[in-house]
Amino acid sequence: MDSTDPRCVHARAITTGAAKANRAVLNNLITLYSKSDLRSDAASVFRSIPSPNVVSWTALTSAFSNSPLSFHHFISMLRHPSRILPNSHTLTSLLKTCATLPALTFGAQLHSVAVKLGFSSELFTASALVSLYFKTGLSNNAKKVFDEMSLRDEVCFSSVIVGFAQNYKPMDALSTFIEMRRSGKASTMVSVSGALRAGSDMAMLEQCRIIHGHAMVTGLNLNVIVGSALIDGYGKCGLVGNARGVFDELGMELNIVGWNAMMAGHAQQGEHGSVIELFTLMEERGMVPDEYSFLATLTALYNAGLVEETEIWFKRMTEEYSLEPCLEHYTCLVGALGKAGRLEEAERIALTMPFKPDAALWRVLLSKCAYHVNMDIAWRMSDRLLEINPMDDSAYVILANAYASAGRWDEVREVWKRMKDKKVRKEGGKSWIEALGEVHVFLAGDRRHERTNEIYAKLTELMEEIEKLGYVPVWAEMLHEVEQKEKKKSLWHHSEKLALAFGLLNGTVPPGKALRIVKNLRICRDCHEAFKYISRLVEREIIVRDVNRYHKFLNGSCNCGDQWATGGGYKRRLRDSEYVSPKVLEEIEHEREMLRLADRLGGEMNHMKLSEAKNQFEEKNSAIRQGNDIKKLGQQSLPETTVQALVDSVIWYG
DNA sequence: ATAGGGTTAG
Numbered sequence: 001m002d003s004t005d006p007r008c009v010h011a012r013a014i015t016t017g018a019a020k021a022n023r024a025v026l027n028n029l030i031t032l033y034s035k036s037d038l039r040s041d042a043a044s045v046f047r048s049i050p051s052p053n054v055v056s057w058t059a060l061t062s063a064f065s066n067s068p069l070s071f072h073h074f075i076s077m078l079r080h081p082s083r084i085l086p087n088s089h090t091l092t093s094l095l096k097t098c099a100t101l102p103a104l105t106f107g108a109q110l111h112s113v114a115v116k117l118g119f120s121s122e123l124f125t126a127s128a129l130v131s132l133y134f135k136t137g138l139s140n141n142a143k144k145v146f147d148e149m150s151l152r153d154e155v156c157f158s159s160v161i162v163g164f165a166q167n168y169k170p171m172d173a174l175s176t177f178i179e180m181r182r183s184g185k186a187s188t189m190v191s192v193s194g195a196l197r198a199g200s201d202m203a204m205l206e207q208c209r210i211i212h213g214h215a216m217v218t219g220l221n222l223n224v225i226v227g228s229a230l231i232d233g234y235g236k237c238g239l240v241g242n243a244r245g246v247f248d249e250l251g252m253e254l255n256i257v258g259w260n261a262m263m264a265g266h267a268q269q270g271e272h273g274s275v276i277e278l279f280t281l282m283e284e285r286g287m288v289p290d291e292y293s294f295l296a297t298l299t300a301l302y303n304a305g306l307v308e309e310t311e312i313w314f315k316r317m318t319e320e321y322s323l324e325p326c327l328e329h330y331t332c333l334v335g336a337l338g339k340a341g342r343l344e345e346a347e348r349i350a351l352t353m354p355f356k357p358d359a360a361l362w363r364v365l366l367s368k369c370a371y372h373v374n375m376d377i378a379w380r381m382s383d384r385l386l387e388i389n390p391m392d393d394s395a396y397v398i399l400a401n402a403y404a405s406a407g408r409w410d411e412v413r414e415v416w417k418r419m420k421d422k423k424v425r426k427e428g429g430k431s432w433i434e435a436l437g438e439v440h441v442f443l444a445g446d447r448r449h450e451r452t453n454e455i456y457a458k459l460t461e462l463m464e465e466i467e468k469l470g471y472v473p474v475w476a477e478m479l480h481e482v483e484q485k486e487k488k489k490s491l492w493h494h495s496e497k498l499a500l501a502f503g504l505l506n507g508t509v510p511p512g513k514a515l516r517i518v519k520n521l522r523i524c525r526d527c528h529e530a531f532k533y534i535s536r537l538v539e540r541e542i543i544v545r546d547v548n549r550y551h552k553f554l555n556g557s558c559n560c561g562d563q564w565a566t567g568g569g570y571k572r573r574l575r576d577s578e579y580v581s582p583k584v585l586e587e588i589e590h591e592r593e594m595l596r597l598a599d600r601l602g603g604e605m606n607h608m609k610l611s612e613a614k615n616q617f618e619e620k621n622s623a624i625r626q627g628n629d630i631k632k633l634g635q636q637s638l639p640e641t642t643v644q645a646l647v648d649s650v651i652w653y654g
Numbered sequence: 655a656t657a658g659g660g661t662t663a664g
Contacts, residue, residue: 055655061656090656092657096657125658127659128658131658155658156659158659159658159659189661191659193661226660256662291663293662328664360664
């Protein structure tokens, strides 16, 4: 036994008599044991303390953090005859457990206790509350707690940045990052990786580049977490080469997360060869592939239309690697089987797998039925989709499109009528394009952009030119009775075409640079066809990130090999709140300048400032605490009603 | 003496 072993320290404490004499020594021992993962030893040290104080109790609950057992210890403390009042350390530790489990009901009770005791705006307690609320999806509550804090350090800022990023509010995450930098807080690996995640969730390449630059100046680019986030970010923005640069730079430092992110980057491009290559290399390096590695592999194979390979790798996952496939793995398999026309088999798997199929899975299968025009099964899938969400527009749209491509117009009208009767609205197409650090959003038929006239003129010009090159409009999915001219127009005004025309105007995307478009739905069949021709016409690379994958158009063809009608595997989740308004991007433009300045000045002073601010805050806060209800009434313990509320809510967690 | 934030996917 070496001298740092807690048992050794314990023995010495007993032999020297320190343990008997000093409660603080034993409190320390509890922490020492729990840090070495010896929880039961920690508990027995606690039991040996004749009159445990709040520190002893907090050390005990912390030893059982991330487990509901800590709640029970806390209740025991409150019920203890010596009437011990929790302090901010106690509540902070418990709130962290609530965030990890998660345990919102109990956490909310703790919040009320924190308010009663005057801790709810304290740095540590409030940070833990912020994390708890973000973890449970209550962004507004988290923001409210954050807003009420009078002192903020880099940790609580990073909780908010990461929290917003995890709650699909990338713009809020980025503006919090900017706010943090403006207030002079140093960037950390956590805040930078959070900001990167926010940027990459929107496939905002420029944003990822700026943050990469910032990471390089601060040296955080060599951090494994930031590096993995960079690989992921570049991958999601479609720059696999840049991702690979970071990947190679970090080399042996990277853990499996970084490897999986790299594989995912290739997978989203449909580069299954590179994914398999990395998979092999990973094993040669002694790393054990996990569920994420397999998801990248299955997505790549499935997106490439390799049905048998998808099946083989799915089997390998369970049989050779003893990994449990999750819903997303099954979605790849079901989609692949569906694509091969094995629809009943795919359905059977969906119904017998150990998970309840979600909307995404039924939608994938529905689209495969539509693809094979197997309308009986398609209707069944559509019903299943509507069971999950009666307002799901895709349940109708896919059916209608399938009938339309088979020329069964009566049925098309029937489906549209049904959809209208149920008051289901079709999600409109939206596309955005990044030009000179700004993002421009377009809806189908949008005329709100300030350069609208130029955009429509450019579009007409482009379409007429490619018709000369042999482009034929693809209107298989449109109603036949619409006038030829009208048909053409509505095809021409799809959001992705508007975005592309804008990107080709003078002063938007510089000549020679790829045009990068992101779309909320699948790219439409006609746009896919038109973009192939346009890429040849204008001799530019056009990159479209749709809900399923990347499409890279160059010199008349697309790297998806027209395998665009897929689904499953990785998805890009796009919500209205994620659409970028140029105004916020202006701020980021400022931020770029500010980052440069801040980095030149260096961030050493921040720590000094922080401790100074902390002292001021403590003075102010002790005044607040003296004025609060409980202390004012001279109570030594929490009111019985509060304790009872805590007890009532703890039963939910066993 | 006891306390808060993290990368893959979704």
